[in-house]
Amino acid sequence: MKNSGSSKDFNCYRFIGNYQKHEMLDHTAAQVLLAIESGDSIRCVAQHLHTPYETVRQAVNRLEDAGYVTYDEGLSVVDEHVRDAARELVAASAGVSPPSIEEAYVIPQFGEWPFAFTRVDAVYVWTQGGYQVSRDPDDYPIFIAVREQDIDAWETFFAPFGLPTAFERQPSDEIDGRLQIVLEPRPSLDIEHVEGYPVIPRDETIEYMRENYAQFQSGLAMLDRMYEDLDLGVTYRETERAQT
Incomplete structure (x- = not known):
């Protein structure tokens, strides 16, 4: 035959x-x-x-x-x-x-194009899961930086997994499901790896945290304790938060 x-x-x-x-x-x-x-x-x-x-x-x-x-x-x-x-x-x-939150962090690694976790997810990666800003599991965006030239490919890639993509976080009532991928297009990527996760550089992550200091003060203090080469001059105690 x-x-x-x-x-x-x-x-x-x-x-x-x-x-x-x-x-x-x-x-x-x-x-x-x-x-x-x-x-x-x-x-x-x-x-x-x-x-x-x-x-x-x-x-x-x-x-x-x-x-x-x-x-x-x-x-x-x-x-x-x-x-x-x-x-x-x-x-x-x-x-x-539908993918779980944990699976959604792994799925981008099945793509054929470089990417790096950014924004709050970069903080999560660099603190090795130690700092996770309050996030609603029923309304959960994942932030990744990608090359501008790969935008169309990433949008096509995520679609079969039921993961909607956008360039800004979308209101939960405008998407299907609890997960969404927020793409951050860049001309090029500078990628580091922490415990298997591709992530934007630590210095860039710290800059983002400083720009949102009220939200990430305790995270900055955690990084300062984790990495001996840092001297961020940040102190934070739970009692300080209770008094604010």
């Missing part, structure tokens, strides 16, 4: 068939496929996904057995078309069950 489909179609169908029929490639395995950058270690992928090492290791083993990844001085995906199929599966899953 003549095969009328392309090799890309065949690989995608093979991937989906294994996923659906044999359940050897679960949601975690699909995420691992998307998170792998050539040469990554299992620990590095686990950090990107903020998933326990053992969970990722078991997923990698299944992917190796299925022939989708190899491990030779680092992980690599055998066929990039399979990665496309994994992205479709993860997006389809989001259509059935």
